[in-house]
Amino acid sequence: EVQLVESGGGLGQPGGSLRLSCAASGFIFEDYAMHWVRQVPGKGLEWVSGIGHNSRSVGYVDSVKGRFTISRDNAKNSLYLQMNNLRTEDTALYYCAGDTRSWPESPAYWGQGTLVTVSS
Amino acid sequence: DIQMTQSPSSLSASVGDRVTITCRASQGIRNELGWYQQKPGKAPKRLIYAASNLQSGVPSRFSGSGSGTEFTLTISSLQPEDFATYYCLQHNTYPFTFGPGTKVDIK
Numbered sequence: 089e090v091q092l093v094e095s096g097g098g099l100g101q102p103g104g105s106l107r108l109s110c111a112a113s114g115f116i117f118e119d120y121a122m123h124w125v126r127q128v129p130g131k132g133l134e135w136v137s138g139i140g141h142n143s144r145s146v147g148y149v150d151s152v153k154g155r156f157t158i159s160r161d162n163a164k165n166s167l168y169l170q171m172n173n174l175r176t177e178d179t180a181l182y183y184c185a186g187d188t189r190s191w192p193e194s195p196a197y198w199g200q201g202t203l204v205t206v207s208s
Numbered sequence: 209d210i211q212m213t214q215s216p217s218s219l220s221a222s223v224g225d226r227v228t229i230t231c232r233a234s235q236g237i238r239n240e241l242g243w244y245q246q247k248p249g250k251a252p253k254r255l256i257y258a259a260s261n262l263q264s265g266v267p268s269r270f271s272g273s274g275s276g277t278e279f280t281l282t283i284s285s286l287q288p289e290d291f292a293t294y295y296c297l298q299h300n301t302y303p304f305t306f307g308p309g310t311k312v313d314i315k
Contacts, residue, residue: 123304125252133244133252133295135304147302150209183251193299194242196263198251 090114090197092184097202100174108202110167110184115197118162121145121187123195124169126180126204136182137169138192145191151177174206210234210298214307220315227283229310231296236276240300243272243281246309247292255294256281286312 096108108124124136137148137158146158157170167184181203185195211234221227231241239259244252254263256272259279269284283290291314296307 132309133246133297133306135297135306138302138304147304149303188257192304193240194254194257194297196254196257198253200251 090186092186092197092199094182094184094199094202097182097204100171100178100204100206102174102176102206102208104174104206106171106174106204108169108171108182108184108204110199112165112167112184112186115186117160117165119190121189121192121195122158122160122167123185123187123192124158124167125183125185125195125198126178127183127201128180134180138187139167140192141190147192171204176206178204179206180204209303210237210301210305212296212298212305212307214294214296214310216310217308218311218313220313221286222315223286223288225286227286227290227312229281229294229312231274231279231281231307233277233279233298233300237298237300239275240298241272241274241279242297242299243270244295244297245290245292246295252295 091113093111100106123138155173159168181201183201184199186197188196241259243256246252260272293311
């Protein structure tokens with residue numbers, strides 16, 4: 089069974105940093121692309137970032153470019169999102185999501201999310 | 209960036225109704241689109257990939273069609289468990305973009 093478990097959320101200060109992690113199990117992690125998607129409670133979904141199986145294909149939504157960095161460690165079956173220079177508008181539930189292709193497409197598997205709150 | 213629109217933004221329907229949701233892209237995206245269902249407090253669930261392929265385990269009353277800029281998700285006979293919000297996602301070009309969602313509730 090595919091499992092994706094996010095961690096690292098919490099309260100961050102404006103201008104501060106947080107690092108989200110996603111532990112994957114139940115599939116061959118190194119073969120598949122991964123994504124981060126966020127959702128402000130009560131609002132719609134926003135794709136944040138995606139990474140190919142070998143980290144060569146990486147993309148970001150414009151609002152986080154230059155501030156967030158997606159990465160993966162295939163040896164540890166883990167996905168990360170380094171979030172720097174946090175803004176209040178980054179407050180959301182962040183989902184880790186897994187693809188069924190080696191390059192980013194539409195993710196099929198989702199974690200339960202980790203909540204990030206940016207506030208002073 | 210590619211903009212995705214959905215219509216309607218919400219609809220009320222009865223069990224057994226046929227429901228169609230439309231998603232439009234601001235430029236051609238071939239068939240690089242997925243459809244998702246989300247219920248309150250739950251993670252999204254992929255229903256359709258590559259515009260028209262049914263995700264394994266998803267009931268056959270769900271179907272997707274379209275290519276280029278216009279896509280549809282059809283529920284042939286709405287069931288009680290289908291009341292939810294539905295989103296499309298284009299993955300043709302970074303940044304990937306979701307539609308704003310269509311909320312389906314009970315009439």
